Amino acid sequence: MFNRIKLLAATLLAAAFAAQAGAQTAICYNCPPEWADWGTQLKLIKEKTGITVPQDNKNSGQSLSQLVAEKANPVADVTYLGVTFGIQAKKEGVVTNYKPAKWADIPDGLKDPDGAWFTIHSGTLGFMVNVDALKGKPVPKSWADLLKPEYKGLIGYLDPPSAFVGYVGAVAVNQAMGGNMNDFGPAIKYFTQLQKNEPIVPKQTSYARVLSGEIPILLDYDFNAYRARYKDKANVAFVIPAEGTVVVPYVMSLVNKGPNAASGQKVLDFVLSDEGQAVWANAYLRPVRASAVSQEAAAKFLPATEYARAKTIDYAKMAEVQKGFSDRYLKEVK
Numbered sequence: 001m002f003n004r005i006k007l008l009a010a011t012l013l014a015a016a017f018a019a020q021a022g023a024q025t026a027i028c029y030n031c032p033p034e035w036a037d038w039g040t041q042l043k044l045i046k047e048k049t050g051i052t053v054p055q056d057n058k059n060s061g062q063s064l065s066q067l068v069a070e071k072a073n074p075v076a077d078v079t080y081l082g083v084t085f086g087i088q089a090k091k092e093g094v095v096t097n098y099k100p101a102k103w104a105d106i107p108d109g110l111k112d113p114d115g116a117w118f119t120i121h122s123g124t125l126g127f128m129v130n131v132d133a134l135k136g137k138p139v140p141k142s143w144a145d146l147l148k149p150e151y152k153g154l155i156g157y158l159d160p161p162s163a164f165v166g167y168v169g170a171v172a173v174n175q176a177m178g179g180n181m182n183d184f185g186p187a188i189k190y191f192t193q194l195q196k197n198e199p200i201v202p203k204q205t206s207y208a209r210v211l212s213g214e215i216p217i218l219l220d221y222d223f224n225a226y227r228a229r230y231k232d233k234a235n236v237a238f239v240i241p242a243e244g245t246v247v248v249p250y251v252m253s254l255v256n257k258g259p260n261a262a263s264g265q266k267v268l269d270f271v272l273s274d275e276g277q278a279v280w281a282n283a284y285l286r287p288v289r290a291s292a293v294s295q296e297a298a299a300k301f302l303p304a305t306e307y308a309r310a311k312t313i314d315y316a317k318m319a320e321v322q323k324g325f326s327d328r329y330l331k332e333v334k
Helices: 002-020 038-049 060-069 083-092 164-176 185-197 207-211 222-231 261-271 274-282 315-320 322-332
Strands: 078-082 118-130 217-221 236-239 245-255
Touching: 038 261, 038 274, 060 078, 060 083, 078 083, 078 164, 078 261, 083 164, 083 245, 083 315, 118 164, 118 207, 118 222, 118 274, 164 185, 164 217, 164 245, 164 322, 185 322, 207 217, 207 222, 217 222, 222 236, 245 261, 261 274, 315 322
Parallel strands: none
Antiparallel strands: 078 245, 118 217, 118 236, 118 245
C-alpha cells in the first residue's frame, strides 16, 4: 500500500508540474525511460506533437492495480502494458476503445478487435548476461545451466506476480520444461530449485543493475541486451536458451475517461507512426509495423536460426491463467 501511495504521489506531482507549465499533457502509466528506450520516445513525442508525457516507472502489474483503484476518477490518459495485462485491463473496464492511425497495419491477433488494446512492439525473453561480471565463468546457454551451483548469487529475474516480464519468464521456462497453460508445475519446480542459487528478485526494470554487474545474469528481453551492447557499449550477451523461449507483445491503450483524452489519442497515433515505430526498431525491438525495421537494426539481432526457438503462444489463455500462477508462486516459491 505504501508503495502504491508513493507511485500515485509521483504521478500526480508530474501531472501538476506539467499543468502549471501550461503544456499539453498526457499521463502514461508504465513509460520508464530506461525500458525499451521510452526516454527517446517521450522526447520525440514532445518535439513532434508538443505533448509532454512525464516519465513513469511503474511495471504492468502496478499500472493495472492503480488504474483499477482510480477507476472512478482516472489520473492516466494512456497506459503501456504486457499483453496479458492489456487483456485484463479491458475486462476491468479501465481502458476504452480507440483505433489509432495505422490501425490497419497491425496484424490480426496483435490487437483487440474493438480497439481496447493494440501491440506497439514485441520482445523475445532470454538471458541478458554481463560477461565481465561473470569473472571467467561460462555464459549460460540453457535454462538447466542456471541451476548449476557456479551461478549462485549471479542470477536475477523480475518478480513474476508483479512484473509482466517476470511472468513471461515463468511462462517461458514452463513451456521449455514441458508444461502448458493448464499446468505450471514445471515452472514452480524450476523456481523452487533456482532458490538454491539465491536469485535477486526485483519488482522494477533492472537494466542499470546488469550494466553495473550487480546482477550478472537477468531474465530479460532481447532489446534490453542489444541496447546494452550496442548503445551503452557494455560487454553484454543475449542468449536464447537451448530449450526454447517465448515471444511476447507489448500493448498500449487509451484509459477510460482519462482527463486528457485528446492528447492521449495523439500519443497513441504517434507511437504507431513511421517515426514512432523507428524509435522501437532503433532500440532493438521488433515494431508491430515491420516496415519500420532498418537493415542496420536487423543486423544487430541474433541470427534467425536462434530465434527459431522463440515461439508465439495463446496470449488470451496466458492472461486467463496469470492470477492462478501468481497465487501459486507466492504460496510455493516465495
